[in-house]
Amino acid sequence: MSDLSVILVPSDLQWPGWEKVLGPVFGTLVMHGSAGALENWGQTPKARKLLERLQRRNVQVEYAVHLCSELLPRQLFPKQPELFRMDEFGWRTPDANFCPSNARAAQIIEKNLRRYASTLKPTTGRYHIFPDDNRPWCSCPQCRKLSPADQVLMFTNILARALRKIDPKATAAYCAYKPALKVPQKVRPEPNVFVDFAPIERDYRHPLCEGRCDKDRYFKQLAPKLLKFFGAAGSQIIEYWLDASMFSQWQKPMHKIPTSTAVMKADLDYYASLGFENISVIGVWLDNEYVKRFDDSPLRRFVTACGTQKHSPR
Numbered sequence: 001m002s003d004l005s006v007i008l009v010p011s012d013l014q015w016p017g018w019e020k021v022l023g024p025v026f027g028t029l030v031m032h033g034s035a036g037a038l039e040n041w042g043q044t045p046k047a048r049k050l051l052e053r054l055q056r057r058n059v060q061v062e063y064a065v066h067l068c069s070e071l072l073p074r075q076l077f078p079k080q081p082e083l084f085r086m087d088e089f090g091w092r093t094p095d096a097n098f099c100p101s102n103a104r105a106a107q108i109i110e111k112n113l114r115r116y117a118s119t120l121k122p123t124t125g126r127y128h129i130f131p132d133d134n135r136p137w138c139s140c141p142q143c144r145k146l147s148p149a150d151q152v153l154m155f156t157n158i159l160a161r162a163l164r165k166i167d168p169k170a171t172a173a174y175c176a177y178k179p180a181l182k183v184p185q186k187v188r189p190e191p192n193v194f195v196d197f198a199p200i201e202r203d204y205r206h207p208l209c210e211g212r213c214d215k216d217r218y219f220k221q222l223a224p225k226l227l228k229f230f231g232a233a234g235s236q237i238i239e240y241w242l243d244a245s246m247f248s249q250w251q252k253p254m255h256k257i258p259t260s261t262a263v264m265k266a267d268l269d270y271y272a273s274l275g276f277e278n279i280s281v282i283g284v285w286l287d288n289e290y291v292k293r294f295d296d297s298p299l300r301r302f303v304t305a306c307g308t309q310k311h312s313p314r
Contacts, residue, residue, distance in 0.1 A: 003027050003028065003277065003278045003279070004025060004026050004027060004028075004278075004279055004280075004281065004306065005026055005027065005028035005029065005030050005060075005062065005278065005279075005280040005281070006018070006021075006022070006026045006028075006029060006030065006242075006280070006281050006282075006283050007030040007031075007032045007064055007238070007280055007281065007282045007283065007284070008029065008030070008031065008032065008283050008284060009031070009032050009033045009037075009284050010031065010033065010037065010038070010041040010047070011287060012283060012284060012285070012286065012287045013050065014287060014288050015286070015287045015288045015290075015291055017291065017296050017299060018283070018286075019050070019053075021299065021303065022054060022057070022059045023054075023057040023058070023059050025302075025303055025306065026059070026281075027059065027060060028059065028060040028061070028062055028124065028280075029054060029059060029060070029061050029062070030061075030062045030063065030064050030128065030280055031061065031062070031063050031064070032063075032064045032065070032282075032284065033065070034065070034066075035065050035067055035070050035116060035119075035120065038063060038065065038120055039119050039120065042119070042120075055123075060122070060123045060124045061122060061123050061124075062122040062123070062124055062126055062127075062128060063120040063122060063127075063128065064128035064130065065116070065120065065128070065129055065130065066130045066131065066132055066133045067116060067129045067130065068096075068097050068098065068130075068131045068132045068155065069096070069097075069132055070112070070116070071108070071109040071112045071113055071116070071129075072084075072098045072105055072108055072109055072112070073112075074094040076108070077092075077094035080104070081094075082099065082102060082104075083098060083099060083102050083104060083105040083108070084098055084099055084105075085097050085098055085099050085136065085137060085138035085139070085140070085143075086099065086138055086139050086140040086143070087136070087139060088139050090139075095135070095136075096132040096135030096136055097131050097132050097135055097136070097137055097138070097151075097155075098138070098155075099138045099140055099142075099143060100137075100138065100143060100146075100151050100154035100155055100158075101138070101140065101142035101143050101154075106158045109155075109158050109159070109162070110158060110161070110162040113129075113159060113162045113163070113166075114162075114166060116129070117163060117166050117167075117170075125167060125169050125170045125171060126170075126171050126173065126194075126234065127159065127163055127170060127171065127172050127173065128173045128175070128196060129159055129172065129173070130173075130175045130177070131152055131155055131175070131180075134177075134178055134179065136148075136179070137151040137152070137179070138151060145186070146186055146187070147180075147182060147184065147185060147186075148179040148180045148182075149176075149180040149181075149182040149183065149184045149185070150184045150185060150186050150187045151180075152174065152175065152180040152184075153174055153180075153184045153187045153189060153193075154187055156172050156173070156174045156175075156189070156190075156193055157187070157189065157190045157193065159172045160172040160189075160190035160191075160192045160193050161190060163192070164190075164192060170192065171192045171193070171194055171234055172190075172192060172193050172194075173193075173194055173195070173196040173236070174189060174193050174194070174195050174196065174230065175196045175198060175238075176195055176196065176197045176198060176222075176226055177196070177198040177200065177238075178200065178201070181199075181219075181222065182222070183222070183225050183226060183229045184229070189229075189230055193230065194230060194231075194233060194234030194235055194236065195226050195227070195229075195230040195234075195235050195236070196236045196237075196238050196280075197222075197223060197226055197235075197236070197237050197238065197276075198237075198238035198239075198240075199219040199222075199223075199237075199239075200240060200246070201215050202215055202216050202219050203215065203216050204240070204241070204247075204258065204259050204263060205258070205263070206263065207262070207263050207266030207267055207270065208220060208266075208267055208270060209266060209267070209270040210266075223271075223274055223276075224274055227274060227275055227276070232275045232276070232277060233277070234277060234278070235275070235276045235277050235278065236276065236277065236278040236279065236280055237271045237276050237278070237279045237280065238280045238282065239267065239279060239280070239281050239282065240282050241257075241259040241263070241264050241267070241281055241282075241298075241302060242257060242259070242281055242282065242283040242286050242298050242299060242302060243257075243282040243283065243284050243285070243286075244257050244283075244284065244285035244286050244287075244290050244298075245284040245285040246282070246284075248285065253293075254285055254289070254290060254293070256294050257286065257294075257298040259298065259301070260301065261301040261302075261304050261305045262305075264301065264302055264305035264306070265304075265305040265306070268305060268306055281302065283299070286298060286299060
């Protein structure tokens with residue numbers, strides 16, 4: 001069975017139920033949030049003690065961060081607008097991401113990456129550093145020939161090359177997530193790039209393999225194409241089965257998580273049959289507040305779906 005990890009924000013860990021399944025069910029904890037929030041969390045005594053306990057239990061730790069705007073600081077825009085993306089009207093703007101065709105932008109990103117690679121250092125060597133969340137890319141004369149997927153891969157390749165200089169064994173995630181839910185066509189991945197496939201818009205009422213709606217059919221045909229393009233090594237599914245924040249449309253009051261045991265089990269079996277090596281489950285907002293308002297049944301359903309077998313840490 002694939003290695004399992006869980007993606008949480010720091011406040012989720014206030015619910016003790018998560019720590020109980022770190023090790024027996026999830027071999028890896030992936031911390032999510034802004035870089036600043038995660039750096040602050042990691043410096044707290046409570047976080048340090050948790051990380052020490054996880055280390056003793058051989059539980060790995062990774063970080064998943066939308067980091068593009070930190071790696072290329074927005075305050076550079078007034079003097080160096082060419083570093084930043086061009087919108088569809090021909091204007092440079094610092095609103096999101098950058099111009100991946102600009103060599104100087106790549107140099108700045110590489111330089112600034114060293115800080116975050118140190119303060120948010122995974123125990124596995126696997127870096128999940130993502131572009132700005134669901135934001136547009138560049139339409140300059142050089143970039144307009146490239147799809148968002150190609151531009152995201154250019155960004156990932158910059159990270160992959162820089163990380164190799166820091167740690168020869170480091171790998172970098174290409175996040176197949178909107179607006180990059182396609183196979184890149186004109187850019188090839190660096191050897192140390194793996195794919196994170198996040199089918200966020202799928203229908204959670206039915207197993208993905210059944211392809212009951214247009215989006216599920218699209219994701220079903222896309223998954224093996226991504227594996228063929230990037231290779232199975234390190235490949236990962238990012239699933240939203242336990243993501244209370246998504247099911248609540250990222251607004252409170254939160255809604256109940258509807259995903260059934262049958263859907264999760266069928267999905268787990270399907271992803272394994274395709275050849276994905278890892279499955280990462282988002283559990284954001286499945287926390288103290290959620291459990292008090294509802295219960296912990298979503299996590300119990302997931303444990304039933306995957307069984308109680310301990311999964312090998314990376």
